[in-house]
Amino acid sequence: MSGREASFASAASAEWLKLRTLRSTWWTLAAAALLTTGVALLYGGTVGRNAAEFRGPDFDPVLFGFAGVSISQLTVVFLGVAVVGGEHATGQIRASLTAVPDRTVFWFAKLSVLAAVLVAVALPTAFAAFFTAQGAMGEELNVSIGDPGAFRAVLGLAVHLTLLGLVSAGVAGVLRRPVVALSVLVPLFFIVGELLASLPGVGSVARYLPHIAGTRLMSTVADERIPYGPGAGLLILLGWTAAAVAAGLVVLRRRDA
Template sequence: MSAALPTVPVLHSEWLKIRSLRGTFGALIAVFVATAGIQALACAAVGQAEAGALGEDPLLGAFYGINFGQIAAFTFGASALAAEFHHGALRTTLTSVPNRTRFYLSKIAMVGALAFLVGQVTGLLTFVLGQAFMGRYALSLGDPGALRAVFGSGVYLTLMALFAAGLTAVLRSAAIVLSVLIPFVVMVPFIIGQAAGGAAEFLPDQAGQLVLRLESTGRLGPWSGLGVLALWAVAALAAGWLAVRRRDA
């Protein structure tokens, strides 16, 4: 495996690919715009109306915008991988980087690094900008759980992007992946939660967002919930690695 680890030239080429693809780079920027922008708008509209205007958990409410930002994270991860499967791009890539594992790990490393960087900036500014409109109901970074939630929100967005990237390596279509993932995180938790007595707690978004809550009431805590999301992402990435290694370009 060490012979297949990413190298600086390969990582640089993956950065150039992402930067040159308008849709992919735009989705990365949209992670910040959607999360922080919607959070600021929501807080400006209802933040000072009453306590709990953004939900019973004030810390989770401080990251309301992440429900929209995660869609952009899905789009970023999916489009970054899907670009390799259009018009024979993968064959060209493998001509330059014949080792498929090195190519795949380099792609995933760059997607993860960019998502983490943008995610951390997004988490901090989402919290700060949103709370600026909350008046006497505002939280500060020194309040219990605030720093954990800020850091965890960036990790959450990163794992969501990697989850989508791994699935795209399997399905080879960003459109298919997004048509599956968006309903999966929007509707399925409520359906399963009502039908299976709380099994939705172990779904990616429900588990991952526990790191944003002031207190956990279920079987998972903030970090164990994020760990469950990480397992979903690792499983998708492993499946993607097998697909890239075994399928024809």
């Protein structure tokens, strides 16, 4: 193992220790997973009791069952910001960079641990939400995991949440202050972005925002309002992730802690 690989392993171990000792992180993630699954049960039951109202070519039972994902999205945004911005807010970043002077190693070790945690939570949450919602819908409108696009959409939900968390971490690395980062990300992803996407002219650009592109990963039915499919949605989301991560690294390397 080279010196840099050993440094990365040590840095990742330290980042894992920081993250797993924060009990609030695990309680928050667990609550988000349970609430997402609970909303899936609620929405699935609504479809099951009112099948005639939902029947039609535009109805996407998979995406509809993922209605509670907004809770998970909010959670991963907060986690991504907290993991990066928290150290800047408390001043712990100086001690971390003293222990790991190579800022590139430090940055990617931190994000690797964050990504691993997000995948570990998002993947079972995605499957739990899917099976819960489809079971509650009944046989008339539900789909199975083997139906066209269903398995891909479930994986897409996990990918979407993971990359959204990394985008949030990258933005927090640029802005450094958790409150400032959240004041940008939360309105953009949960309020302003949806409004912009519905406006003529502006909407054609807003539809390429990361959270909207991520929605395409979770869909099995085409949406005429979004002019691209799941594959393009993944590329767009990866582009946003790469840009945010790169920007965070540039700021970390060029500015004092």
